Amino acid sequence: MTTDTLVRDPASTVPLSQMDVSDPKLFQSDTIGSYFARLRREDPVHYCPESAYGPYWSVTKFKDIMQVEVNHQTFSSEAKLGGIALQDMQSGEASLELEMFIAMDPPKHDAQRKAVSPVVAPSNLVLLEPIIRERAGLILDSLPIGEEIDWVDRVSIELTTMTLATLFDFPWEERRKLTRWSDVATATPETGVVSSFEQRREELLECAQYFKGLWDQRVNEPPKSDLISMMVHSPATRDMPYLEFLGNLILLIVGGNDTTRNSISGGVLALNQNPAEYRKLMADPGLIPKMIPEIIRWQTPLTHMRRTALMDAEIGGRKIRKGDKVVMWYLSGNRDDEVIDRPNEFIIDRPNSRHHLSFGFGVHRCMGNRVAELQLRIIWEEILKRFSKVEVVGAPERTLSNFIRGFTHLPVKLHAH
Amino acid sequence: MPTVIFIEPDGAEYPIVVKSGTTARDAAVNNSVPGIDGDCGGECACATCHVHVDAAWMARTGMAEPGGMEANLLQFAEGSTENSRLACQITMTDDLDGLMLRIPDGQH
Numbered sequence: 323m324t325t326d327t328l329v330r331d332p333a334s335t336v337p338l339s340q341m342d343v344s345d346p347k348l349f350q351s352d353t354i355g356s357y358f359a360r361l362r363r364e365d366p367v368h369y370c371p372e373s374a375y376g377p378y379w380s381v382t383k384f385k386d387i388m389q390v391e392v393n394h395q396t397f398s399s400e401a402k403l404g405g406i407a408l409q410d411m412q413s414g415e416a417s418l419e420l421e422m423f424i425a426m427d428p429p430k431h432d433a434q435r436k437a438v439s440p441v442v443a444p445s446n447l448v449l450l451e452p453i454i455r456e457r458a459g460l461i462l463d464s465l466p467i468g469e470e471i472d473w474v475d476r477v478s479i480e481l482t483t484m485t486l487a488t489l490f491d492f493p494w495e496e497r498r499k500l501t502r503w504s505d506v507a508t509a510t511p512e513t514g515v516v517s518s519f520e521q522r523r524e525e526l527l528e529c530a531q532y533f534k535g536l537w538d539q540r541v542n543e544p545p546k547s548d549l550i551s552m553m554v555h556s557p558a559t560r561d562m563p564y565l566e567f568l569g570n571l572i573l574l575i576v577g578g579n580d581t582t583r584n585s586i587s588g589g590v591l592a593l594n595q596n597p598a599e600y601r602k603l604m605a606d607p608g609l610i611p612k613m614i615p616e617i618i619r620w621q622t623p624l625t626h627m628r629r630t631a632l633m634d635a636e637i638g639g640r641k642i643r644k645g646d647k648v649v650m651w652y653l654s655g656n657r658d659d660e661v662i663d664r665p666n667e668f669i670i671d672r673p674n675s676r677h678h679l680s681f682g683f684g685v686h687r688c689m690g691n692r693v694a695e696l697q698l699r700i701i702w703e704e705i706l707k708r709f710s711k712v713e714v715v716g717a718p719e720r721t722l723s724n725f726i727r728g729f730t731h732l733p734v735k736l737h738a739h
Numbered sequence: 740m741p742t743v744i745f746i747e748p749d750g751a752e753y754p755i756v757v758k759s760g761t762t763a764r765d766a767a768v769n770n771s772v773p774g775i776d777g778d779c780g781g782e783c784a785c786a787t788c789h790v791h792v793d794a795a796w797m798a799r800t801g802m803a804e805p806g807g808m809e810a811n812l813l814q815f816a817e818g819s820t821e822n823s824r825l826a827c828q829i830t831m832t833d834d835l836d837g838l839m840l841r842i843p844d845g846q847h
Contacts, residue, residue: 392784392808428811435815443817444845676778676787683784685811 358654397629420569437558491548504579584728588621619678764827793839
């Protein structure tokens with residue numbers, strides 16, 4: 323890099339007072355890292371007075387993020403205050419008045435979460451493992467050797483969608499509807515996924531209608547271990563208002579789809595960018611369980627969660643005012659060298675690899691984290707059985723979003739053993 | 740130096756001798772006891788060090804404080820009972836020498 327390009331690098335030249343890390347293009351181009359690195363160094367709890375999302379605080383260090391995570395009495399997730407992302411949930415045109423427990427505070431949050439969490443509890447996952455493994459095997463066996471394919475579409479989306487359809491006991495042939503609804507739920511018109519907020523609204527209502535059909539069907543059947551049956555029969559959820567039912571479903575669809583999907587793709591890319599690590603893995607497949615949390619840290623499929631201050635508070639020496647929007651940048655905290663040794667390196671046998679922020683902490687910690695790890699472990703075990711290499715053969719295309727950190731396209735070629 | 744004994748769902752026992760002042764979570768993680776991940780680093784923020792305190796020891800460890808963060812997290816943990824604690828919130832002392840902590844079935 324010449325001095326010239328360094329000087330022109332906006333991450334190092336923009337005045338801190340004008341630094342706004344919310345631009346989705348910075349994430350799509352994967353240039354956001356140098357902005358966060360500067361904030362961690364120079365202004366770890368950073369106030370941005372003006373952005374497309376209004377004024378907001380950026381919390382960029384691991385320990386400061388943890389402090390916000392565990393203080394839900396001060397830092398609220400409530401939808402009516404804006405919810406859990408930079409983009410307010412209840413903001414005019416984007417609004418569908420959806421309610422979901424991720425965007426509620428205790429005690430209401432607690433009751434709803436408890437009602438649905440058994441579907442992803444370890445005892446249920448033991449039953450799911452052979453099904454997921456069989457389906458992962460079928461996906462991989464259907465792929466051509468030596469031809470360019472899109473890993474995102476053929477593997478990452480397919481596996482997570484199948485798993486979600488299994489958790490919901492969703493009509494199998496129509497499972498790609500889940501993928502579509504997941505994409506639509508987090509889309510804004512500039513992403514091109516939907517052309518307008520009206521279209522988004524219509525598609526989500528169609529989703530609600532579809533699930534209403536499944537609800538009506540399950541309510542007349544004996545209780546089963548799928549998620550809809552659990553919601554239908556649990557006292558905490560069975561009388562749920564319609565938009566709350568839809569909200570929680572969408573939460574679980576996005577939670578189960580957009581996240582693990584991108585960690586599956588991100589792992590392939592990371593191993594290709596770090597060939598020594600790929601060789602280490604091939605030499606010792608027993609490293610897979612240690613590698614999975616490292617992939618999830620490396621990818622950080624959700625870049626942030628947002629809270630709203632219910633009272634004046636202090637984070638990292640900065641005064642936060644009641645009503646302020648506080649963004650915890652997991653993607654930044656996961657690169658914080660005060661907590662993570664050599665954070666910018668992908669190390670598949672990293673000691674203490676589970677200590678990362680990607681699942682969040684506190685009462686809102688990712689409910690499905692074990693399903694995510696299970697799917698990643700299974701897919702890698704099955705990949706290693708079949709292929710000597712999943713080779714990335716072209717530039718990845720990344721998602722235009724400041725919330726979902728993912729891929730829309732990852733061209734690969736498979737090599738047989 | 741007190742001993743804390745972790746008991747796996749299959750009955751396997753892991754007795755670990757620690758310095759007074761060490762948390763049961765650190766005792767488990769530093770000795771790779773299966774089923775205790777301790778993802779958050781011991782800050783009472785993730786519930787991956789959930790244990791069932793042996794009934795005979797409950798009087799000495801006490802219960803998770805109702806309404807506190809530990810109880811908040813335990814309510815979402817599978818197999819949570821009145822004897823449930825987070826191992827990161829149990830600090831070993833000579834008084835707890837011989838403490839028996841059972842690891843819930845299915846915990847990672």
